[in-house]
Amino acid sequence: MKEQILVDMDGVLADVYRQFLAYEFRETGVARQLESLDGVIEEDAFPGFHRHVNSAGFFRTAPKMAGSVEGLKYLNGKYRVLVVSSATEFRLSLTEKLDWMNEHFPFISWRQIILCGTKAPIRGDVMIDDHPTNLNGFDGRRIIFSQPHNRFANGDGYQRVESWQQIMRIL
Amino acid sequence: MKEQILVDMDGVLADVYRQFLAYEFRETGVARQLESLDGVIEEDAFPGFHRHVNSAGFFRTAPKMAGSVEGLKYLNGKYRVLVVSSATEFRLSLTEKLDWMNEHFPFISWRQIILCGTKAPIRGDVMIDDHPTNLNGFDGRRIIFSQPHNRFANGDGYQRVESWQQIMRIL
Numbered sequence: 001m002k003e004q005i006l007v008d009m010d011g012v013l014a015d016v017y018r019q020f021l022a023y024e025f026r027e028t029g030v031a032r033q034l035e036s037l038d039g040v041i042e043e044d045a046f047p048g049f050h051r052h053v054n055s056a057g058f059f060r061t062a063p064k065m066a067g068s069v070e071g072l073k074y075l076n077g078k079y080r081v082l083v084v085s086s087a088t089e090f091r092l093s094l095t096e097k098l099d100w101m102n103e104h105f106p107f108i109s110w111r112q113i114i115l116c117g118t119k120a121p122i123r124g125d126v127m128i129d130d131h132p133t134n135l136n137g138f139d140g141r142r143i144i145f146s147q148p149h150n151r152f153a154n155g156d157g158y159q160r161v162e163s164w165q166q167i168m169r170i171l
Numbered sequence: 172m173k174e175q176i177l178v179d180m181d182g183v184l185a186d187v188y189r190q191f192l193a194y195e196f197r198e199t200g201v202a203r204q205l206e207s208l209d210g211v212i213e214e215d216a217f218p219g220f221h222r223h224v225n226s227a228g229f230f231r232t233a234p235k236m237a238g239s240v241e242g243l244k245y246l247n248g249k250y251r252v253l254v255v256s257s258a259t260e261f262r263l264s265l266t267e268k269l270d271w272m273n274e275h276f277p278f279i280s281w282r283q284i285i286l287c288g289t290k291a292p293i294r295g296d297v298m299i300d301d302h303p304t305n306l307n308g309f310d311g312r313r314i315i316f317s318q319p320h321n322r323f324a325n326g327d328g329y330q331r332v333e334s335w336q337q338i339m340r341i342l
Contacts, residue, residue: 095262098262121285
């Protein structure tokens with residue numbers, strides 16, 4: 001049987017940093033550079049964090065991560081893919097995330113999507129995630145997808161990737 | 172550490188049969204008895220099944236199962252409870268189910284809720300569910316909550332309960 005791989009949405013399939021920066025720019029007129037956010041958790045990096053993630057459309061209109069469609073198609077052929085997203089904290093995100101997946105990744109069925117509050121009880125052989133909390137609670141192969149907030153995270157057995165191109169090379 | 176228990180929503184916390192019968196009665200004026208539906212899967216038992224589950228409000232206004240609030244409070248003190256619901260098939264159900272949980276079971280946090288397409292990858296020590304498909308894919312203690320469609324299901328190691336009162340006696 002194929003191995004099961006858990007793929008995160010925000011910060012892996014969805015480029016939420018670009019979305020936060022766009023929301024911030026619309027409000028303040030200031031365009032910050034990603035590099036200035038290295039090592040800062042998202043809630044601290046974006047003063048409007050809670051307002052943005054609870055506003056209609058934030059998740060629905062998030063840009064895709066570069067290379068994610070080709071990359072997820074590749075994984076979907078080689079592994080049993082589950083897209084697993086922390087979502088129950090933000091009620092509007094639920095339907096928006098499902099619609100977003102259907103628009104951008106229509107080859108992923110509803111059977112392959114899990115929207116949750118914690119990923120700890122979810123089994124798999126490989127996990128791709130940008131949040132150390134999720135990776136640390138996982139007992140399979142841990143792949144950390146580089147995002148500014150996790151730049152200096154160096155957890156047990158992490159394999160760091162910078163892009164979907166790199167994922168396709170190592171998996 | 173406390174054992175982890177996976178509790179299903181539809182047919183365990185939510186009395187979806189009463190909801191289907193109410194929707195049907197409003198449309199046809201015919202009030203059927205539950206007993207006539209023994210052993211029939213829900214899609215066949217209710218001709219309007221797909222229309223109802225995809226209509227706004229169906230899950231949001233579903234009645235609670237008798238004794239479920241007291242029962243889930245009891246479990247929540249004794250176990251690590253996860254409420255796990257098959258939901259991604261029906262896009263409107265996602266937010267409605269979260270809102271429904273918050274209204275009727277406010278002591279369950281968003282961290283304890285999983286909305287999914289399949290329950291197979293979710294780990295736990297005990298599962299309470301009305302669907303044999305979910306129980307058969309689970310490797311812990313399997314408790315089947317009696318509902319008309321599962322009346323004659325007799326899977327490997329099932330422990331059958333007829334009510335939340337009975338759950339509180341055996342767990």
